[in-house]
Amino acid sequence: MSWIDIPDGSPFGPDNLPLGVFRHGDEEPRVGAAIGDQIIDLAPVASAQMLDGAQLFAQPSLNAFLALGRPAWRATRDWLLDLVRNSADRDTVEPHLIPRSAVSMQLPFEVADYVDFYASEQHATNLGRLFRPDSEPLLPNWKHLPVGYHGRAGTIVASGTDIVRPSGQRKAPDASAPTYGPSRRLDIEVELGYVVGTPSTLGKPVSVDEFEDHVYGVVIVNDWSARDLQAWEYVPLGPFLGKSFATSVSPWVVSLDALAASAVPLGVQDPPVLPYLRGRHLTNYDITFEVRLNGHLVSSPPYRDIYWSPAQMLAHLTVNGASVRTGDLYASGTVSGAGKDQRGSFIELTWGGREPLVLDGEEHGFLEDGDEVTISAWASRPDGSRLGLGEVTGRIIPTQPT
Template sequence: MTWIDIPEHSPFGPDTLPLGVFRTGDEEPRVGAAIGDQLIDLAPVASAQMLDGAQWFAEPTLNGFLALGRPAWQATREWLLDLVRNEAQRDAVEPHLIPLSAVTMQLPFEVADYVDFYASEQHASNLGRLFRPDSEPLLPNWKHLPVGYHGRAGTIVASGTEIVRPSGQRKPPDAAAPDFGPSRRLDIEVELGYVVGRPSTLGRPVPVDAFEEHVYGVVLVNDWSARDLQAWEYVPLGPFLGKSFATSISPWVVSLDALRDAAIPLGPQDPPVLPYLAGDRLTVHDITFEVRLNGQLVSTPKYKELYWSPAQMVAHMTVNGATLRTGDLFASGTVSGPGPDERGSFIELSWGGREPLTVNGEQRTFLEDGDEVTITGWAQTSSGQRIGLGEVTGRITPAVG
């Protein structure tokens, strides 16, 4: 399949070839493609081969490349596949292979807008049971539209960035008034993020069947959450400071083309959706996440359980005429499966703090200072091949002040 040596269990095989932005020493950041435990420094290779659009691989973000659109994305993927499969390309590529251990990965693209959805029925139902035990778990609108909110693009950070514990107003249920201080219920959210390349036109909705014309690929997302701040502030307008302090994403963007054989039909939706959300070929990806707290595996959420497809998210996000912009990121919301070991947040894993987890001999409900969370993921293709998505990691540091 490739002339490049790939270590066993590497997430990045010769069909994956995700794109990211890296730095070596004091050099300017630029674009690379990962394979095995190395990356291909694409700028010099593309320039030497006079590839159309070669200049975009010398840029410090992927935005210029993302804006080129699907024909250019597909042509670039064919070129990358030839680089790693064709023995005749060895002399051109081998001098520009760099060990991943020798580079520092950057935020892969400049984020334009950020939207976070709430597309997992299991997650929404779990939180409904926790917060509204005497009512129906799902609110009346949940199965009629992909619920979402606008997040804060400026606090999306690269994997490995330390997460400062946020402070804000907190009001325990038995308190007469709120106080101010560091969050006591700091949490994670396991999500898949979609990266927009081609923009859309103001006032013109994007239909479900145009999804792949606008979306380049995916990243892993950990949307950190301060549950106590969120619980006090979110009525009536939804999440704000409890969510906006940090969202971590993985450094590698895996293209939709690389994931094509991992797409599976979306499950049944009842009641039927409105026409603008309907489609004959709606899919999700067969992706498994692994969540580790301080090195111990605590959960394995499954993305294939998602109720709403990403194409429906785009259709709903733009149905009022709102635009897509190059660099937009929209995320699935917390992914949780039906089993207790498939929950994508600690509020679910500890059932609101009432059922602590044992991690490395210590009990945990929510995150403590010094804790490190790593989320990995892979897609399973119809032929049994794994397409790795890399990892997103972050360590909690004490609140400031």
């Protein structure tokens, strides 16, 4: 399907072509498309072919391209598909292929706003049982609306960025008063993030059927969490310092068009949702994540059965008239499945630290300084093939002295 040599098992085949921002040596960051173990440097290729908007690929973020909207996104994808399939373009493209190992990947887009949802029923049930053992695990509103909160766009970082252990207030269950210090229960959250391209108008909600008009594609998200800070602060207003210190995203944005074959129907929602959350073709994606702690595979959370669809999340985010902007990111919240090896956080995998993981004979509960977490993901398609989303990684480093 392509004249470019693609290694077996590569996540980035000729029908994927995700976009990202790379830096090659001391050159300025710019936009590229991943294929196999290489990157197509798009700016010079687009200029050579006198493509309208070629200068957008010389930018240090995807935002200008994202703002063009769906017709331009589809036209660009068609152009990319032709580049890698048509051998007549080889002489134009080949001089601008760069090994991915020779570049450093940057944050792919400038994040405007960030919203984190709580869309996995299994995850919400697990945390309800851990945090509120004497109550029903799901609160009364959970199956009526996609629960979420607004996060901090300024602390979203590129994959590979070290994560400084956060400090804050935490209170042990048997303590009479809180103390201040580094988090002792540092965790991950495996999530799928949706990248907004086309903005909306303040005061005008986005309907579920307009999802694909506004969202360009997806990234893998690791929303790092300090569970001890979170447990002390989250009542009554929800997540704050326990979540806001860092969120990592993968470097490659996979378009919704590339993911189309991996769409699956949304499961039954009971009780029925209100009219603004109903749609003709609500879907999720058949995506499986893999979580590795210091190289050890510890979990494989499935996304396809998540309770709330991305279109419903966007509709609820804007139903009060709130607008979305180019570069907005909203994430699914932790993705967890029914099996113990499908849980998307260490608080679930270790059941609050009481059932530590045993790796190479050593027990692991929450994250220690020096631990490295890598989350990768694949989308499955009906023909048995897979499309990769890449990976996001981060290493925990000690709290910085004040």
